Amino acid sequence: MKVYTCCGHETVVKRIYCPSCGTSDIQEQEISDHGTIYSFTKIHVPPVEFAEIAPYNVVLVQLMNTTAKVTGRLMGDVSIGDTVELDRVENGAYLYKKV
């Protein structure tokens, strides 16, 4: 997994301009696939396209050794502080599993 950094901003989505200095001189950094659950919700009322997999958790993962967080999906039970690992990226979604 990668994060993009400039002026202390670390994000999983590459920005066009740095919100601090305004340049596009944004650095790329490889990071661990591990993280911890910062928060989550179990979605019981999904939009039509996710109806078949509900209920499912949307998780906000605090990535390791960076300030960046990423939003992903995790099936099963989960709590804040759980250690998780990126399982795969599928249809544009980061799918996590508990370690």
Next chain:
Amino acid sequence: MTKTYIHGVGMTKFGNHSDRTLKSLLLDASRQALEAAGRPKIDAVFVGNFLAGSMSNQEILGAIVANDLGLGYIPTAKVEGACASGGIALRQGILGVMSGEYDTVLVAGVEKMKHANTPDVTQAINAAMDTDSNEKHAGLTFPGFFGVLAHRYFHETGATKEHLAMVALKNRENALNNPLAQFQKATSIEEIMNARLITEPLGLFDCSPMTDGAAAIVISRKPSSIHVRASALVSGPTQMQDAAELLSIPAIGESGRRAYEKAGLGPEDIDVIEIHDCFSMTEIIAIEELGFFKRLEGWKAVETGHTKPGGKKPVNTSGGLLSRGHPIGATGLSQIYHLVHQLNGTAPNQVEGARIALAQNLGGTGSYSAVHILERL
């Protein structure tokens, strides 16, 4: 600088209008506001709306209002800012008056949602998120954002699901006295706590409903007894993973800060407040962001009863989005409708002697926030 005053307000009952069209609701509220203002000559129309295109196959709302009410060949526009569409439409009208381009403007807001089923509405409302993002592909929903926020808020404070229920109960109790509110059936903490889950930890009563309805306001540079003391609007993060601090919605805080600065007032000066409780959790964050209570302590104010009609900072005396209802494009204007009645001494759950009122209207998961401060002269 040209000042702006409110001359008339109008609002339909909020709820299920399966027998009426979007247009009839929009024209009804507009006609009420025009008549309350004494049928002035209107120089421009702004309409706040979010879903008429996707759910009613209807656009050109500004032109429809001008044409069907015989306002002449005047400038009109529809304004979209998700759930803040109404507040942003009002601000566009105010800017038009302040610039000197218009003397008198009609601002209306409308939404019709009840004819569609919940999955379709959930899908349509997701347009208020960045849909070209890994968050959308993960299956995050609009309510889901506030579920994630609530779990973290519980984790970092002493708050529990019961505090969310207290917000929902307060707003329902307020709505019982508001004949225009969608929900007028009494409830209890137990019923709220045990309701079916939508997106954990939020249950049915923690989420604003689908609603049909419209509201409208006539504003003018000509003086009246209600002065618009400040209008502020800002954008914020459009993705949850971009939030520097999940328990802060910076658009709310910054729009409040700008409004206080323009008004030369602070949170201590505000007598009555309508804020955007799209979810019970959002009301707690907003009362913190707007400076009424300390950060991470809003839940204590709710527990103490400070936000009830007799409390030191009465919030959502109309019933709020949770119980007045949330016809998306109309919500920001229905807040103003209710606050004008508060300032005139004619509101349900009247706050004695209210002179300064604040309305905060949120769009998306913190993508937009509009704040207006009104003053009785």
